[in-house]
Amino acid sequence: xxxxxxxxxxxxxxxxxxxxxxxxxxxxxxxxxxxxxxxxxxxxxxxxxxxxxxxxxxxxxxxxxxxxxxxxxxxxxxxxxxxxxxxxxxxxxxxxxxxxxxxxxxxxxxxxxxxxxxxxxxxxxxxxxxxxxxxx
Amino acid sequence: xxxxxxxxxxxxxxxxxxxxxxxxxxxxxxxxxxxxxxxxxxxxxxxxxxxxxxxxxxxxxxxxxxxxxxxxxxxxxxxxxxxxxxxxxxxxxxxxxxxxxxxxxxxxxxxxxxxxxxxxxxxxxxxxxxxxxxxx
DNA sequence: ATCCTACGATGGACAGAGTCCAGGTCAAGA
DNA sequence: TCTTGACCTGGACTCTGTCCATCGTAGGAT
Numbered sequence: 001x002x003x004x005x006x007x008x009x010x011x012x013x014x015x016x017x018x019x020x021x022x023x024x025x026x027x028x029x030x031x032x033x034x035x036x037x038x039x040x041x042x043x044x045x046x047x048x049x050x051x052x053x054x055x056x057x058x059x060x061x062x063x064x065x066x067x068x069x070x071x072x073x074x075x076x077x078x079x080x081x082x083x084x085x086x087x088x089x090x091x092x093x094x095x096x097x098x099x100x101x102x103x104x105x106x107x108x109x110x111x112x113x114x115x116x117x118x119x120x121x122x123x124x125x126x127x128x129x130x131x132x133x134x135x136x
Numbered sequence: 137x138x139x140x141x142x143x144x145x146x147x148x149x150x151x152x153x154x155x156x157x158x159x160x161x162x163x164x165x166x167x168x169x170x171x172x173x174x175x176x177x178x179x180x181x182x183x184x185x186x187x188x189x190x191x192x193x194x195x196x197x198x199x200x201x202x203x204x205x206x207x208x209x210x211x212x213x214x215x216x217x218x219x220x221x222x223x224x225x226x227x228x229x230x231x232x233x234x235x236x237x238x239x240x241x242x243x244x245x246x247x248x249x250x251x252x253x254x255x256x257x258x259x260x261x262x263x264x265x266x267x268x269x270x271x272x
Numbered sequence: 273a274t275c276c277t278a279c280g281a282t283g284g285a286c287a288g289a290g291t292c293c294a295g296g297t298c299a300a301g302a
Numbered sequence: 303t304c305t306t307g308a309c310c311t312g313g314a315c316t317c318t319g320t321c322c323a324t325c326g327t328a329g330g331a332t
């Protein structure tokens with residue numbers, strides 16, 4: 001994820017300790033933290049960081065396409081740093097765990113022309129639901 | 137939608153003017169109102185109806201499987217009365233309009249076994265995104 | 273037709289998630 | 303090192319949704 005900061009710097013982003021810490025917290029696979037969780041973890045590394053800064057930083061990363069917003073439960077949005085590899089989400093109906101999953105084939109092909117109502121459709125986001133091994 | 141009230145009565149639901157009005161507001165195709173919109177429209181028919189009652193009634197209809205909760209934007213949840221015909225949602229990235237769409241084929245088939253992480257997967261919810269004719 | 277009572281409605285307080293803003297701070301170029 | 307505009311801060315505010323004590327009423331019982 002250190003390349004995230006590099007990419008952002010390359011786009012004229014000013015790198016501050018706050019932004020560095022937020023990027024650091026979001027590092028890893030299958031990471032889907034809420035803004036408050038990001039704030040809590042960031043605050044362990046940089047105690048004075050404010051909630052507003054975390055929200056601003058996450059919002060900017062999303063606009064720049066470096067982080068994805070996910071809302072699988074209608075509660076708080078979650079932030080997914082895995083933005084450069086297309087993927088869908090598998091959610092446990094029991095505990096709410098989220099995994100990134102890769103799919104095969106073309107999901108858009110399932111939407112016939114007569115069901116498109118004249119829209120120009122360009123993406124299909126899928127949320128698979130089921131029970132994880134621990135909850136089953 | 138009058139059959140909705142009948143079904144609910146059949147399940148031992150007490151029919152009140154408030155519940156009748158909420159069911160009436162939710163009648164129709166491609167209806168995806170937020171709780172506050174339901175409340176506003178219900179209040180035009182029954183001015184004293186309270187927000188809490190609308191939330192309770194919607195929640196009950198969802199538990200009974202008569203109405204679906206949809207959250208396509210991470211903001212307020214929307215309520216979809218089209219619960220008895222399986223369908224997915226097509227959302228305009230410009231204006232946020234939502235249409236119910238039918239799909240063909242098996243969406244679960246796109247998730248290979250090695251991407252299931254031991255989960256027992258049973259549903260796939262798809263949100264198609266694109267631009268509606270007016271926004272394009 | 274009237275009475276009873278348990279279920280439902282009310283509205284106001286509260287909580288969680290997110291946004292906004294005025295003022296203080298600092299990264300990075302000159 | 304200096305300068306400055308971009309950034310950060312904390313707190314107030316908005317929106318969405320939940321909770322609760324109290325009052326009202328649908329619909330079965332008489």
